[in-house]
Amino acid sequence: MNIDERIYQVLKRTFSIPLSWENWGDTESFLEWTSLDSMAVLEFLAALEQEFHFRFPAQDLSLDLLTSRSRLVRYLTERVNEG
Amino acid sequence: METTCSTNSIVKDTKRPWITIKDIAWLLYLYPVRLMARISPFVILWFEPLTLKCSLLLSKGIQQRVGNRMKQALERIDDAHINSVVSQYLRFYLERIVDDLFLDKFARQLVSEKVSFRGMEYLQHASDQKRGVLLVSGHFFASRLAKRILAELGFPILSVRLKAPRHAGMGKLGERILQKKYMRFLHGVIQDEVYVQDKDCSLKILQRLRQGGLVNIHLDARFAAQQIPVPFLGGKRSFPVGFLRLCQIAGSPLVPFWFSGDRRQVEIEFEPPINLAETDTEEVLRSLVCRLEKRILARPEQYEWWIMLQ
Numbered sequence: 001m002n003i004d005e006r007i008y009q010v011l012k013r014t015f016s017i018p019l020s021w022e023n024w025g026d027t028e029s030f031l032e033w034t035s036l037d038s039m040a041v042l043e044f045l046a047a048l049e050q051e052f053h054f055r056f057p058a059q060d061l062s063l064d065l066l067t068s069r070s071r072l073v074r075y076l077t078e079r080v081n082e083g
Numbered sequence: 084m085e086t087t088c089s090t091n092s093i094v095k096d097t098k099r100p101w102i103t104i105k106d107i108a109w110l111l112y113l114y115p116v117r118l119m120a121r122i123s124p125f126v127i128l129w130f131e132p133l134t135l136k137c138s139l140l141l142s143k144g145i146q147q148r149v150g151n152r153m154k155q156a157l158e159r160i161d162d163a164h165i166n167s168v169v170s171q172y173l174r175f176y177l178e179r180i181v182d183d184l185f186l187d188k189f190a191r192q193l194v195s196e197k198v199s200f201r202g203m204e205y206l207q208h209a210s211d212q213k214r215g216v217l218l219v220s221g222h223f224f225a226s227r228l229a230k231r232i233l234a235e236l237g238f239p240i241l242s243v244r245l246k247a248p249r250h251a252g253m254g255k256l257g258e259r260i261l262q263k264k265y266m267r268f269l270h271g272v273i274q275d276e277v278y279v280q281d282k283d284c285s286l287k288i289l290q291r292l293r294q295g296g297l298v299n300i301h302l303d304a305r306f307a308a309q310q311i312p313v314p315f316l317g318g319k320r321s322f323p324v325g326f327l328r329l330c331q332i333a334g335s336p337l338v339p340f341w342f343s344g345d346r347r348q349v350e351i352e353f354e355p356p357i358n359l360a361e362t363d364t365e366e367v368l369r370s371l372v373c374r375l376e377k378r379i380l381a382r383p384e385q386y387e388w389w390i391m392l393q
Contacts, residue, residue, distance in 0.1 A: 039308055039325045042285040046332045058293035063283040 003077050006051055007069065014047040015040070030067050041066055048072075054079050103254035104141075109261040112180065113268060120184040127181060135177050139170065146173065149389045156316035156392075157383060171384035175224040175345065179387070182228060182346055183272045189346040190231035198232055202353035206238065209336045209356045215292025216356075217330050218299045218340035221375045222388040227273065229342035229351050230299060239275055240297045243288065245306055246278040279306055285329055292333040299340065300326045302375050303388055311365060313372045316379065316392065322372055327364040334360075339371065341378050343385045 001009070008024050011017070030036060036044065045066060049055055054076075065071050120127050139146075150169045154160065160168075182189055209216045218240065220226065230240045247266055270276065277287045288298050300323075307323030315322075330337050336356035343350050354374070357367060379386045 036282065037308055038279070038282055038284040038286075039328065041282065042289065042329060042332060045286070045289075056293075058290045061286050061290045061293070063286060066286070 003080065004069070004073050007048070007072060007076070010047045010051050011044065014044055028069050030069065036067065048076070052076055052080065099258065100254045102256045103252055105252040106254045106257040106261060109257055109265060113261065113264050117184065117268070124185060124188075127184065131177070131181055135174055138173060138177055142173065145390065146170075152316075152389050152392045153383055155318065157380065158317075168384050172386075172389065175384060176387070178345055179224045179227075183269070185346075186227060186231055186272055190228055190235055193228065193346070193349050194232055194235045197348040199348075199350045200352070201350070202355070203351075205338055205353040205355050206340075209338050210238070210295070210297065212336065213295040215295055215333055215335040216297050217292065217326065217333075217335050217337045218297055218353075219302050219326070219337055219371055220299060220340045220342070221303050221378065221386070222301050222391075223342055223378075223382075223385050224387050225342040225344050225349055225385065226301075226387075228344070228346065228349055229340075232349060232351065233297075234275075238297055240299045241288065241291045242273055242276040243284070243298065243300050243304075244273070244276050244278060245304070246280050279304070285325070288329060289333050292329075292335045302371055305391065311368055313369055315372055315376060318392075320392070322368055324364060324368055327359060327367060331359050331364075337367075339374055343378075343382050 005021075008019075008021065011030060012019050030044075041063065045056060045061075048066075060075070065075060116127065146169050149172060150165050153165055153168060157165075206216065206218075230242065233240055247262055253262065277284050281287075291298050302322060303320075304323055307325055309324050310321035311324055312319050312321050327337070337359060338356050339354040341352045341354075359367060383389075
């Protein structure tokens with residue numbers, strides 16, 4: 001499973017949304033699929049950390065990063081490659 | 084649902100008078116009083132007792148409301164005692180408004196002379212772990228003073244607050260102009276804060292905790308997505324649970340944080356940290372509410388939120 005697909009699975013699992021891979025398509029913002037309130041953002045972050053066995057450092061915590069699919073994929077790919 | 088809400092707010096808005104006594108008080112406070120506080124603080128402090136006497140005469144409705152809530156919560160208390168507690172409550176209320184004008188000055192004076200600490204070692208120890216500390220407290224009048232004192236001592240604290248609370252008795256003038264002005268003023272007073280309405284509120288809190296910093300949350304805050312009803316002060320009230328989840332995700336210790344007093348003397352107390360990893364969150368919440376209630380019952384005149392209790 002690539003990074004993008006793993007993020008898709010995390011999103012689906014965390015918010016229990018009936019989101020198909022086809023519909024996920026070229027969605028850029030997670031806000032299209034969920035009404036991410038303040039706590040939901042945090043739950044999403046916690047689920048990502050669990051999935052990728054990685055802890056977001058304080059300076060990287062931003063709403064832009066966590067709601068933009070392309071940015072998040074890029075960021076997590078870099079982190080995974082760094083090991 | 085959204086349509087109903089917006090219709091209600093329109094109805095409320097049209098019923099709201101253009102200007103109320105509260106608006107006039109805000110207007111005076113934000114302009115001439117604030118200006119005078121800069122030019123000559125002495126004048127403001129000199130007028131303070133007189134303003135208190137006027138407030139006691141003009142606020143009979145508020146006194147009755149606060150008194151009734153206290154009676155409901157405080158068992159075995161007679162009317163004479165209630166009246167005395169309500170008078171003290173109003174004094175603290177008014178003094179806090181004046182304190183906001185001179186918060187830095189009062190905090191510095193208190194640091195050098197009249198602050199007593201209990202359990203400071205718990206804060207120090209929790210802070211030394213570099214995992215951040217979530218300080219849980221309640222709406223007591225000494226809150227801003229206590230936090231400013233701790234900031235002076237090298238423990239800056241991020242406050243979590245509602246951006247623009249709806250004030251009873253506010254007219255259209257207040258709602259449209261003065262409240263925004265007051266919020267800007269208050270931001271200058273509190274300085275280090277995040278707003279619960281912001282989508283990135285929890286992220287900012289987590290950020291501060293992961294930097295090893297301190298964050299303060301009032302347990303009795305009214306605005307939260309997830310709440311649990313808990314018996315409180317002779318009734319039942321809903322309390323937020325989101326902050327406990329936040330603490331779990333951050334891996335930060337949670338430290339109960341209490342304060343009382345006024346600009347003459349402040350007492351600050353920390354209790355031993357609570358580790359959320361090993362405890363049921365609902366149980367922790369009930370225990371925290373119970374501790375808050377004990378503090379309120381011990382010093383009812385110091386609890387700001389009598390007026391907000393349903």
